[in-house]
Amino acid sequence: MFFLALSPILWLVAALSIFHLPGHRACSLALAIAAAVGMAAFGMTAPHMLQAVLEGTALACWPILLVIIAAIFTYNLSLHTKGMDIIKKMLTSVSNDRRVLILLIGWGFGGFLEGMAGFGTAIAIPAGMLAGIGISPILSASVCLIANSVPTAYGSIGIPLVTLGNVTGIDATKLAAYTALQLAPLTLICPLLMTITAGGSLKALHGMFLLCIASAAAFLLPELAVAFFLGPELAVVAGSIGAMAAIVAFARLFPLNDPAYALPPHEDKAAVTLSQGLKAWLPFLLIFLFLLATSKLIPAIHDPLNLIKTSVLIYQGEGGSPYTFTWVATPGVLILLAAFIGGKVQGAGTGEMVQVLRRTIINLRFTILTIITVIATAKVMGYAGMTHEIAETAVAATGSAYPAVAAFIGSIGTFITGSATSSCVLFGKLQTDSAQAIGAGPSVQAWIAAANATGACAGKMVSPQSIAIGAAAIGAAGADGKLLHFAVKIYLPFVVIMGLIVYFGQWVIG
Template identity: 75%
Template sequence: MFLLALSPILWLAIALCVLHMQPHKACLLALLISAVVGIGLYDMTTIHAFQAFLEGVALACWPILLVIIAAIFTYNLSEHTKGMEGIKKMLTSVSNDRRVLILLIGWGFGGFMEGMAGFGTAIAIPASMLVGIGVNPILAASVCLVANSVPTAYGSIGIPLVTLGNVTGTDATTLATYTCLQLAPLTILCPFIMTLVAGGSLKALKGMTIICLGAALGFLIPELAVALTMGPELAVVAGSIGAMGAIIACAKMFPVNDPAYAMPAHEDDEEKLTVGKAITAWLPFILIFVFLLATSKLIPAIHDPLNLIKSSVLIYDGEGGAPYTFTWVATPGVLIFLAAFIGGSKQGAGFGEMLGVLKNTVYGLRFTILTIISVIATAKVMGYAGMTHEIAEAAVAATGTAYPCIAAFIGSIGTFITGSATSSCVLFGKLQTEAAQAIGATPAAQAWIAAANATGACAGKMISIQSIAIAVAAIKTAGADGKLLAFAAKVYVPFIIVMGLIVYFGQSVVG
């Protein structure tokens, strides 16, 4: 029965990694397999299977896909209005040292793009920017894969952790805080690793220690503060802004002038950016930050009334079912769309133009939309049928009280298979809490172990086939997949081992 319970996951692993099937087709078949097994072997009625599917569709569309479409639309609109060109110009004016620019663009701006849009933009955009200013393509892709590991759990305005909270019934703010704490050692190490990769040896750290430390702490401290007080939505956005500020400040106060890492000079006859133009370029992202902050729990006078505008519907009426709530206004996707339209109009785009960009964005994401709906519906069917519970019992039977050691590894496998931290949280989030309950973990420790799924998803993002494919496309270097995977695996293995130890020993602290 265990293998049958696991069959949709096994199918996804084979279909995506061996057969190289398109994700949306593989996930649709996984949904079919889960329904057949659930109805045929787990005594799930056809009606309940259909209701579980509908609840999965509802969760996928509102809020997950709403946020993803809104975030990607914001970026695409910034590209369309040339606002992104102004942002690129500002970032590359800080230093001519390759190591500093790699940290600023790969770590700082890459984290910002992950927090705002996610979905591969944090690899594709920084990598292409680095190549554009003269960084070796393989190097550019490598450092961006490393940089994208830590912020992945908070991608697209925190949607993986928000989803994990919905799936497990755990408070999203608690999950955001625990994930940040689990990732803290790696958040500190990442800028140093990126600098070592940039220079190819320990010599690359010469003169860069203060900048690396500033980049790390500038990221970690705001991220933890926001995660603790507001939840996952703005944690990485705040962290990346802090990192960019720290890198710029350190680069100005402690400039590095090593000729070995100097970038070639470029003639720049373009019009200089004024303060007004710079603000306009950043305006959609500034508005997103302001809107999300204004409607957060920190401002109850706005937050509380807006959160009353909601509808609750009982979709699944079987055992374990609960009304599903649609929050119509105080949800990140709606606020991101509002910010994008206001920002786009200030950048000179007409309403019809913006609708055209939105149409192209949705069309470009059509297969992704199908993939996410399918994988979330699969997880709902597996959960309500009892298949997830069976997998959790088998995992606990195999590892016993040592289960927390593999919790992050399981999360990483979910992202490796699907390419999405959100999908990993949907597939395995419930399994994590059920396994934690089976070993007698306290409620706090259960939340800690659930957070490990998001932490592991960060590691899995580095070796995800989809991430590597995005990186290869960004640097326009065909056949580089093998090199990048071999590099990412060297970082992934120690990452996941350290995560296992942190989760195992940390459970007693929080519990």
């Protein structure tokens, strides 16, 4: 029964890693396998199977796909209005030291893009920018793979952790806080690793050590504060803003003039005015303000908006509960509103913006199918009892040591799907079922569930999707092998450290 329960996941591993099928095809077939096995081997009825698929589709569309489409649309609209050109110009005016720019663009701005958009933008855009200002293309992609690791759990306005909360029934704010704690040591390490990679040796830390520590701390502290008190939506956004501020401040106060790391001088260009800068950043600033205004910090706005919702019982079998559609106070709606207002201020007409949105949806059509089918697969597996069967076997094999492998399982989910959100959907319930099987209390169950999101951050570095995005961003066809070889060397120690943190941390949390 264990291998039958595992069959959709085994198929995904083979389809994506060996047969190199596109995600939408692999996941569609995984759904078919899950449905067949659920009905033939686990006693699921056809109506219940269809209801599980429908509930998975609802979860995929609202809020997950809504957030992804809105976030990518915001970025595409910034490209259309040339606002992104202004942002790029502002970032690259800080220093001509490639180590500083790698941290500013890869770590700071990359984290901001991950928090706002996610979905590969935090690798593609910074890597392309770094290569465009004269940094080695392979190096540009490599440092962005490192930078994109720890923010992944909070990508696309926190959608992986929000989804994990929906799947497991655990409060998303608690999951966000635990994930931030688990990732804290690696968050402090990332800027150091990026700088060492930038220079090819430990010597690259000369003159950069304090800046690395400052940028890591300025990222981590706001992230922890927002995760603990507000939840996952703005944690990485706040952290990345803190990191960019710290990097710019250090670069201005303590300018570096090491010829070994200096980029070739560029032609002087007119300085960006305050008005230009504000217009360029306006969509992202509005997203931040809208999400903050509708957060739990401001109950006068948050509470009435969250009453605008509809609850529907989609899955009517055992374990089913009403699924709630929150119509206004949901990140996707707020992001779309911010994007349209920002685009209008930047001079785009309504018709232009609708066309950009239309192109965004068309370009994401295969991704939309992938996410719907992978979430529907997870719902079928969960309601059929397949996920529970896998969890029982995992616990039987590892016993009380299960928490040490929880993050590794999360990383496998992201390796398979390329998405922390999909990993949380695939394995979130497995994590809590496994935690219950070893007798963990509610807090430790949440801690182990959070480990799935933590592990997803490590898996993001070696995901074939991330590697392909990095190679495409630098225009280096065939560089996938080099990038994967590099990323694996970072992934392995990361996932070991994560396992130790989760295992020993359970005693503190418990």
